[in-house]
Amino acid sequence: MTVLPEAGTRREASAADRLRAVLARAAQVVGADRVTCPVTGLGPNVGLYRSRSVFGVVRPHTAEEVRRVVELFAAEETTAVLHAFSTGGNWGLGSREPAQDGAVVLDLSGLDQIRDVDVAGGWAVVEPGVTQARLARLLEGSERMLNVTASSAHTSVVGNALDRGVGLRHQRVEDLTGLEVVLPDGELIRVGWWPDPDRATPVYTHGLGPSLVQLFVQSALGVVTAATVRLLPRPEALRVVRLNFAPDQVEAATAEVRRWVAQGLARGVVKIYNEVAAGAYGGEPGRYLVHVCVDGTPEVVDALSGILTVEAVRSRAFTAVSDFDAVDPSAAHHDVAVRVERAYAGDPDPTDALFEAKTGRPAARLDEEGGFLFFLPLVPFSGAALARAHELIEQVRVESGIRCGVTFNALGADVVDCVVTMRFARDARDGGEAGRAHRALDRLYELFTGEGFIPYRLDIDHTDWAGRLPAGTGARAFARRLKDAVDPHHVIAAGRYA
Missing domain, CATH: 3.30.465.10 (Uridine Diphospho-n-acetylenolpyruvylglucosamine Reductase; domain 3)
Incomplete structure (x- = not known):
């Protein structure tokens, strides 16, 4: 059980007493039933990251309650820092866990207006x-x-x-x-x-x-x-064109997709799934899957989807192309296609059918029962760079035995957000599949950053990479100066990026 600091010395006793007193006053602000202290941690997390020690959890209802709680901690020198989360769904990167030990957690899910x-x-x-x-x-x-x-x-x-x-x-x-x-x-x-x-x-x-x-x-x-x-x-009309290609066509196919994006034939984020990730979307076995959204007036949608179909066939890089799955109930992947198009139109599926197909568990049970990690680097949007990313993923599979699902999200004509997912059976952290997945994650950081493919989000076990990756000259030192100026007593937890 995580408890407040032991009273080993008078100074430690004083710090522990101050923390207890601050939490008691926080309970007067938010309500006694909305402060938990001591706690045994924040519960399991889907990544099986080590649980950090937590001194207490405070669950405010309003911004004014947050303000008063922060003010309480700012007024007293305590042994804790404040770590806030919204709903705790930071799955694969740490879920609700703070990056460091010794935090008091601000659970902001009650601020839901x-x-x-x-x-x-x-x-x-x-x-x-x-x-x-x-x-x-x-x-x-x-x-x-x-x-x-x-x-x-x-x-x-x-x-x-x-x-x-x-x-x-x-x-x-x-x-x-x-x-x-x-x-x-x-x-x-x-x-x-x-x-x-x-x-x-x-x-x-x-x-x-x-x-x-x-x-x-x-x-x-x-x-x-x-x-x-x-x-x-909201567009008047919308359609998602589905395409498949073989892994040995990664460079040619993704270069063609990049040309479409650069020339304005696509709307929103083009998504390219490798053969593992494509399974949740009804992709052909052993094939990559591409979703290209087109929208606008009905006439524009008809024209763009027709042009994309012609271009895809002409390129000879794709094994299949379809722009009618969501409107044809007899199509093999009709239900999935409908959900995908609705999501591009701003309507998430409240049943989470696709989410559960990808993660294997409902969101409410994911941290308790599921097992997966995320690695999130940025890759240049070129056929050669995406082919290299494919090679690195294969290298990790050979070394670790972990097959990674990969989704390439085109954020424009120049950069792709590469979402690498490692699913694993929920077993012992250091042995078995979970341990191999964590070692594979370490290897991904090494290999991708070595190529210049820098992560844009970090998990709680790799916060040191924020200081190991290139930044503008003097940028991190300036950021530390800002932190010291705004938060000289370190009331707010450093987090994953400090």
Whole structure:
């Protein structure tokens, strides 16, 4: 059982007493039933990462409660730092776990209000506990949609955006236009664009002077209690073209797909699944699968899908191409195709059928029963670079015996987000398949970074890579100076990127 620090010396006793006192006062703020202390940890996590020691868990309801709790910790020198999570669905990277031992956890799932929505203006103000399913459901039948992810419908919009998660339209960080943040001294501020109740102003993230929204992305400079997110125009029509190609055609096929993206034939994020990842989407055995979304007016959709079909056949790099699976009930993959097209149209599946097909468990039981890890590097969008990524994945399979599922998400014509998934049987951490998966993860970091394929998100066991990877000259030192200036007493936990 994790307990407060032992009273080995008078100083330790004093620190432990202060922490108990602060948690007692936090209970007066949020309610005694919403503070747990001591705790045995945050429970299992799907990655089987080591459980960090946690002194307590505080579950506020409102931004004001968060502000008062942070203020309490800022006023006292304690042995704990504050680690916040939204809904805890950071699966494969650590779930709810802090990166370091000795935290008091702020569980923000109780901040679940959709404070305001303006469909015509294209924005919504949401709190960290708001899920993509809930916000998308509110927008059903309207002219706007949410940029949803391919993860569970019941994951946080704000939490995923703050960690630079990838939606089906673009990286979700691009949807953040304003943030409400509690600073380490307990001050509540708003940065970026925020709705003005007395007058309508254009939605513009950057404002005047330095643009501050990005300071709080993958950041330990404060606790985000709400965000203004963009709502995208809903297309009149939409279709997803499905293509297959053999692994020995990775370079040629992906180079062709890159040409389509560069020439504006695709909308949203083109997704390329390797032969392992394609299985959940009905891909042909032993083949890669590609999803290319086209949207716009019905006439534009017909024209673009026709052009893509002709181009794919002409390239001779693909073994199959189809643009009718979602409209033909007799198509072999009709149900999957319908769900994929609905997701591109901003409607996550509340039943999580595709998510469960990929992870093997419902979201609610994933941390207790499932087993998988994520590795998330960025790769140049070229046939040669993606072919090299394929070779590295094969090298890891040969060395470790772990077959990785890989999804290449095209974030434009120049860069691809490479989502590498390692599923494993839930066995002992150091032995068996789970141990091999963790060693494979270590190897992926080494091999991919050696090629210049740098991760854009880190898991809780590889936080040291933030200091080992190239950055702008002086950038990390400047970031540390900012942290020391804003949080001199280290109230907020350093996290995965500090």
